[in-house]
Amino acid sequence: MARDTPQTHGEILAAAARRFAVTGYRGTSLQDIAREVGCSKAAVLYHFASKEALLAELLAQPLEVLRQLDERLAPLDGAEAQRAGAEGFVDLAVRFRREIALLRGEFPELLAQPAFAHVQQISERLVDALSGHTDRLEARITAMVLLAGISEACAEFVDVPDDDLRPALLAVARRALAPLDPPSTTEDRI
Amino acid sequence: MARDTPQTHGEILAAAARRFAVTGYRGTSLQDIAREVGCSKAAVLYHFASKEALLAELLAQPLEVLRQLDERLAPLDGAEAQRAGAEGFVDLAVRFRREIALLRGEFPELLAQPAFAHVQQISERLVDALSGHTDRLEARITAMVLLAGISEACAEFVDVPDDDLRPALLAVARRALAPLDPPSTTEDRI
DNA sequence: TCAGACCCTGACCGATCGGTCAGGGTGATC
DNA sequence: GATCACCCTGACCGATCGGTCAGGGTCTGA
Known part of the structure; x- marks a missing residue:
């Protein structure tokens, strides 16, 4: 053995x-x-065993961390979910830049396979958390822009140290989510 | 003929x-x-003539529009460049969702080919405009998050009508760029 | 009626892909 | 010295890829 x-x-x-x-x-x-x-x-x-098995092992750790984030976010609500979701995802994205970029860039179909079905679900729940569990289209679009943008930026700025990248990404996320964070429902139109 | x-x-x-x-x-x-x-x-x-030629013809129009945007942005500066860049790119991304998503998702290497070299340059100038022609890392990261996020969101919300998608994306962009827009240099740290 | 441009087909090409397989080398165990 | 598990190799497989080619319909204009 x-x-x-x-x-x-x-x-x-x-x-x-x-x-x-x-x-x-x-x-x-x-x-x-x-x-x-x-x-x-x-x-x-x-x-x-196969090329796919190689990929699976490569993605095992980041996917496990993603699962843990999903678990942490489950009981949270509204602004709290947004904040925790943003922070958690920024951490994850910064830490696993290469793997996340790989997943995000190439697999609309590989993620559709049954073996990765749960990842798709977790992603949807993450969008849900980032949008503060609202159905408002604008909130969901904001969430999607942030998640995709953070992923891509992490992949693009590979050489930037974690400690520079993380706060910058957090700041963008906070600004983008800001008017949605406090429920100032005065502005509904752009 | x-x-x-x-x-x-x-x-x-x-x-x-x-x-x-x-x-x-x-x-x-x-x-x-x-x-x-x-x-x-x-x-x-x-x-x-080839599979690649098919792709080239498919991308011709969006790339031409991108080139025009690049031209319009050239003389602008600072906040003006940011605003025009954001608006122009949102329009472009909404209009050519599929093509942009295709380009962004699959071609770190195809874009690296000489035939598409100018696209790479335009992208860099676009990031430059979105970050208000600053070298500040935070500004550049914000720009990258926005560009990538907008592209991805456009591809993801294919079924959302243009008139719903465009204002939502513009709003995200404005919020994300907001504190950088007026040069309130009080906050340098997160 | 014939020529020629245009549009398209089926057969075929070499290259490359992921994956299999029989077997060889090596080091530990008995 | 024999055995056996482990690690690895080169040769090979069928499938599929992008792309070529000779030729056959069809339409038009002289």
Whole structure:
């Protein structure tokens, strides 16, 4: 038994993450990954049952963190949900920049697969929390702009240190959500 | 001479747009497009020199509009550039939802190709305008969040009428840019 | 009636994809 | 020295990709 693999397993995972971040999931072949590691394509498939399994393992941790965020947000309401949702998602996005970008950029259809069905649901609940559990179209659009924008910005500013990126993203989120946060229902029209 | 083609040309273009929007550029084969049109794959390649040429024609109009926006923004400065940039991009994104989503979602590498090099430059100038031509990291991050978020939201809310979507997006943009718009340099920290 | 442009087809091409498989090297255990 | 699990390789598979090609209908104009 012991551990599954000494080091190659991890090297393959890291190489895949690097390649996926540059050329995307579909744009990266097992051969590409093998070349980067310095082993054969068959070796990659010895450590991982399939290309999809490789992706799944790569996404396991960020998806688990996303699930935990979903759990934390469940009992919250209104402005509280918005604030916690924004902070939680910014943290997550900053921490898992590459993985989130990968997920968001390439998988309207992969996320539609049954194996990732729960992710879709969690995303919807996150939009719901960010919009303060309102059905108002404007609130939902704001939430979507923020979630997608934060994801993309994280992927784009890969080299910016976490401690610079996080507060800036939080500030944008707060400004964007501001007039919706206090229930100043005076302005309904733009 | 006369016109290039009677109707099939347009049908192929429309079918390609539909398929690309669902399964992405790479995820859509010429066979898929041909099947949707009801002709052979060879017919598709009779009307378009290559798959890439099909994409180029599909993107021609939105890219031209983007170029015009870039031109309009060139002489503007500061808050004026921000306002015009936000309004112009919201209009463009709402109008060309599918194409923008396609471009943004799939082509970190296709955009890197020489044929699309100018698009990359225009995008950078657009970020520049949205951040009020400032080098401040926070401003640039805000701009990126907005541009990416607006694109994604447009793709996500395909069924929302333009007249509902546009004002909502403009409102988000104004809120997100608000504290940066007047140069109230009192707050530098979050 | 014939020529030629136009539109399209089916067969085919080489390349590449994800994945399989038989077998070889190596190191620990008995 | 034999055994066996583990790690890995090169050769190979069927499928599919974008793209080519020779040729066949169809329509028009001379």
